[in-house]
Amino acid sequence: MGVKKSDIVLLDDKGLRCDGRKIDQPRRIMIKAGVLKNANGSAYIEFGENKILAGVFGPRDVHPKHLANTDRGILRCRYHMQPFSVSERKNPAPSRREIEISKVIKEALEPAVMLENFPRTVVDIFIEILQADGGSRCAALDAAAVALADAGIPMRDMVSACAAGKVADTIVLDINNEEDQEGQADMPVAYMPNLEKITLIQLDGVLTPQEYEKCVNTAISGCKLVYEIQKKALRDKFFGDESQ
Amino acid sequence: MDDPKRKYVIPGDVITTGPYRAEENVHLFGDKIIATAVGISEIFDSGVRVIPLTGMYIPRIDDFIIGIVRSHTSLSWELAINSCYPGILPAQDVFGRDFDPKVDSLTSRLKKGDLIAARVANSDRSRDPLITIADRDLGKIEDGELVKISPTKIPRLIGKRGSMIQSIEGATKAQITIGQNGYIVVSCPEAEGLLKALDAIRMVEEQAHVPNLTERIQQMLGSNSE
Numbered sequence: 001m002g003v004k005k006s007d008i009v010l011l012d013d014k015g016l017r018c019d020g021r022k023i024d025q026p027r028r029i030m031i032k033a034g035v036l037k038n039a040n041g042s043a044y045i046e047f048g049e050n051k052i053l054a055g056v057f058g059p060r061d062v063h064p065k066h067l068a069n070t071d072r073g074i075l076r077c078r079y080h081m082q083p084f085s086v087s088e089r090k091n092p093a094p095s096r097r098e099i100e101i102s103k104v105i106k107e108a109l110e111p112a113v114m115l116e117n118f119p120r121t122v123v124d125i126f127i128e129i130l131q132a133d134g135g136s137r138c139a140a141l142d143a144a145a146v147a148l149a150d151a152g153i154p155m156r157d158m159v160s161a162c163a164a165g166k167v168a169d170t171i172v173l174d175i176n177n178e179e180d181q182e183g184q185a186d187m188p189v190a191y192m193p194n195l196e197k198i199t200l201i202q203l204d205g206v207l208t209p210q211e212y213e214k215c216v217n218t219a220i221s222g223c224k225l226v227y228e229i230q231k232k233a234l235r236d237k238f239f240g241d242e243s244q
Numbered sequence: 245m246d247d248p249k250r251k252y253v254i255p256g257d258v259i260t261t262g263p264y265r266a267e268e269n270v271h272l273f274g275d276k277i278i279a280t281a282v283g284i285s286e287i288f289d290s291g292v293r294v295i296p297l298t299g300m301y302i303p304r305i306d307d308f309i310i311g312i313v314r315s316h317t318s319l320s321w322e323l324a325i326n327s328c329y330p331g332i333l334p335a336q337d338v339f340g341r342d343f344d345p346k347v348d349s350l351t352s353r354l355k356k357g358d359l360i361a362a363r364v365a366n367s368d369r370s371r372d373p374l375i376t377i378a379d380r381d382l383g384k385i386e387d388g389e390l391v392k393i394s395p396t397k398i399p400r401l402i403g404k405r406g407s408m409i410q411s412i413e414g415a416t417k418a419q420i421t422i423g424q425n426g427y428i429v430v431s432c433p434e435a436e437g438l439l440k441a442l443d444a445i446r447m448v449e450e451q452a453h454v455p456n457l458t459e460r461i462q463q464m465l466g467s468n469s470e
Contacts, residue, residue: 041298059300059328070370112255114271114280119369121328149255152299152396154280156271157256194256195273234254238282238297239453 008178011168018178026162026174026222031142031233033150039126041151043233047139048176051131054143056151059121073118077106079140081129101137102127108141108161108190108200114154123153134177135163138188141200146230150237158230159199161190162222164215166207171214173222185211189219193227249287252453253279259292267293283396284453297453301327301395301425303364303373310385310423311375313358318345321354323362323375326395326425331375333362338377359385359429361421385421388431391442393449395426400452401445408448408458415465416441440465 008018015023027048036042039055046052062068079102083089094102105127113123125147127140138161145159165175167183180186185205191198198220207215253259257279259270266272269281270292279285283296303309303325311323311331323331336343338353354360361382367373377383393401401422402409413420418432418441428445432438444461451457 040300061328061330117369118328149282150298152281152296154269154299155255156273156278156280158254192256194258194276194278231254234282235252238254239252 008182010179010182011170011172017167017172019176021174023170023172024218024221026225027176029142029226029229031146031229033146033233033237039147039151041147041149041153043143043146043150045139045143045146047133047135047142048174049131049133050129050136050139052136052140052143053128053130054140054147055126056123056144056147056153057126058123058151059118059153060124062120062122067122068120071116071119073115073121073123075106075110075113075115075123075125077102077109077125077127077144079105079127079129079137081132081136085129085132101140104200104202105137105141105144109144109148109159111197111199112145112155112157112159112192113148114156117154123148123151132177134175134180134186135188137161138163138190141190142226142230146233149234157192157195157197158227159190160193160223160227160230161188161200162219162226163188164219164222166205166211166215171211171218173218185215187215187219189216189223191220191223193224251285252283253285253294254282255280257285259285259294260287263290265291267291269294269296295399296396298394299396301325303327303329303331303367303425305364305367307364307424308422309362309364309375309425310390310421310427310429311360311362311425312390312427313354313356313360315356316350316354318350321350323360325373325375326392326427327373329369329372331362331364332372333360333375333377354384359388359390359427361385361423361429385429388419388421388429389438389442391428391430391445393426393428393445395424397449397452398422398424398426400457401428401448403458408461411458411462412441412444412465415462416444420445 030046032044035044041056141161166185167179187203190200259277261275277292279294281296283294285294311325314324315322321333325331362375362377365374365376416437418437421429
């Protein structure tokens with residue numbers, strides 16, 4: 001918008017990116033579990049300039065009742081951006097993009113949550129983007145997974161998400177807003193680190209088969225870094241100083 | 245934690261591999277036994293389980309619970325039991341087998357907001373759990389203060405062979421009824437004892453994962469009385 005394409009150097013000759021990171025370095029990540037009193041589980045994440053709050057309710061009664069499933073529970077997810085989360089006011093009504101992200105987050109968490117234990121119930125996840133930077137769907141997923149664990153909802157594994165992409169013909173980890181706008185490809189990946197399974201993969205851009213493979217592996221290595229931070233957030237809340 | 249058989253786990257943590265039986269809050273993936281909840285894992289005999297530190301109450305047959313009457317139909321009451329399912333208390337249970345919905349009014353016995361001590365008669369998740377009060381020591385609770393804590397902390401509040409609850413009751417002269425669903429009724433003739441007992445229960449909830457909690461509670465109750 002304000003900045004012309006030629007004004008940003010995505011990768012300088014020292015191998016540093018536009019925000020000073022190396023190609024395999026994620027942004028600063030901070031997660032805190034259990035920040036809300038009224039939700040059954042909650043988490044707050046700062047992922048670079050992203051600031052995201054996630055709250056989880058349930059398992060609880062399904063309303064409207066016709067949505068209920070008699071042999072398993074259902075998962076509902078709302079990803080919502082606050083009007084002040086971006087530089088120009090965002091209309092708070094759900095946009096096409098928000099509806100899509102709500103759907104992919106729901107589908108990325110479904111393999112992990114053991115919904116078959118709770119027939120006729122619903123688990124509701126509410127995600128509020130307070131401040132958006134590139135990669136908010138991954139950050140939102142990370143917060144939602146911690147909030148689910150905080151609520152005590154049985155899960156086969158945590159879900160950790162991180163993006164990778166291609167900027168200036170190089171595969172880089174965790175792309176930010178500028179790289180997303182100006183770069184060549186963006187690939188968000190969600191991953192279950194112990195089961196070694198991918199639950200979300202999207203790709204915006206064009207990659208060769210070699211680049212594709214490298215991009216997936218880079219994103220997975222990012223997911224593993226995020227997983228450690230998610231673990232720490234839960235340990236800090238539940239075990240305090242005594243965690244190993 | 246010193247004990248090698250117990251560790252702090254979060255969902256996805258591999259507790260152990262090998263020929264163990266997967267019990268509560270774990271699942272078997274290949275030969276790995278994986279935790280599905282935040283809690284403390286335990287390996288005992290040939291089984292592995294996780295004692296959760298957070299989560300909802302899942303009704304199990306024969307659990308002693310405390311319910312709050314929420315509403316009623318012409319045949320049964322609906323109880324809040326701190327679970328994702330409401331408890332169903334059939335009217336025959338209270339009125340006897342000659343119950344007649346044309347004659348007997350359910351509100352004459354239990355009204356909205358009443359507390360009852362009850363047992364889970366049947367629960368299979370395909371239907372709402374069936375609650376009964378047809379037993380000794382079950383029925384309407386006439387007085388006392390209701391406290392809600394996380395159902396996952398109930399074993400800690402009871403303590404080993406009831407040690408924790410006995411020391412709280414002994415020091416405060418309060419009578420404490422604990423429901424497995426996390427609802428607790430405390431009654432005490434003296435206001436001071438009641439407040440002390442409530443404080444102790446809240447302390448157990450906050451510090452459930454701390455070792456030597458019984459001694460800490462005893463200290464707290466002792467220092468308050470001086």
